Amino acid sequence: MTALKYLQAYPATLQDQVRQLIAEGRLGDYLSQRYPEKHGVQSDKALYTYALDLKQEYLRNAPAIDKVLFDNRLDLTHRALGLHTAISRVQGGKLKAKKEIRIASLFKDAPSGFLKMIVVHELAHFKESDHNKAFYKLCEHMLPGYHQVEFDLRVYLTWRDMQ
Template structure:
């Protein structure tokens, strides 16, 4: 397969970036480039650890937002459409309106750099306040993670590498 086939994760990025990525792929250097920037994966493996990590970020940046009900790794999150998902579930229970905020992270990120996991969590937390991907949404993401845009690109490069070569770590 050509490098062009594997650029689906960075579609929409400028030609300058995609051509650099093609060069890394064609010269078989994408993995070493990623390892140089992100030498180790995180150790957040369980749903409990993931919840606690997310809860810490939420309390640091979005203390007044509704509580988190659940944060889990999910095999059903399809990378073709999302890296993580957020859900706001409301239902009537015993005459009261109960609501739950859930975040589901694609299971592939169990073995990823912490920076990528944090970027995805920040993205999903930002949706609790801003539903659309608008200017306010991305400003909130950058407030919580100043390197948000670079990390998003690097996460997409990581996914490209996984598809081409398998696990990085």
């Protein structure tokens, strides 16, 4: 039986369906059929604009984003596909907080739905710090079908490991 490290938290029936697609050699076809389009976001500047547009549409009252970039150091060994950080510094008599989002560079070549899911996930952390019910409700609001895209992203990571 194939170990599916990205899908361990999912029910055995779903894991068995993925194993069946792997055995039949159809996992890549499944993914390309569901996510045929690639995105055009290839630079840090374009990623910043992309994230800012999503923030403006859904999270107008959230703190401003200071930096958004693709990070070569984020990878699956650190179990991080994206990171959000808030760095606070004292400048003079004021406390300045900078909000940053870092997205793993592997998403430069991923389908557009996966990039959007990761950006939505990191933006949601500006409102909800924990992975709780309110957090996932916000993710679902910003990206209808969020949970399916997250599952498919894990299937995509499984497929990438097989390549």
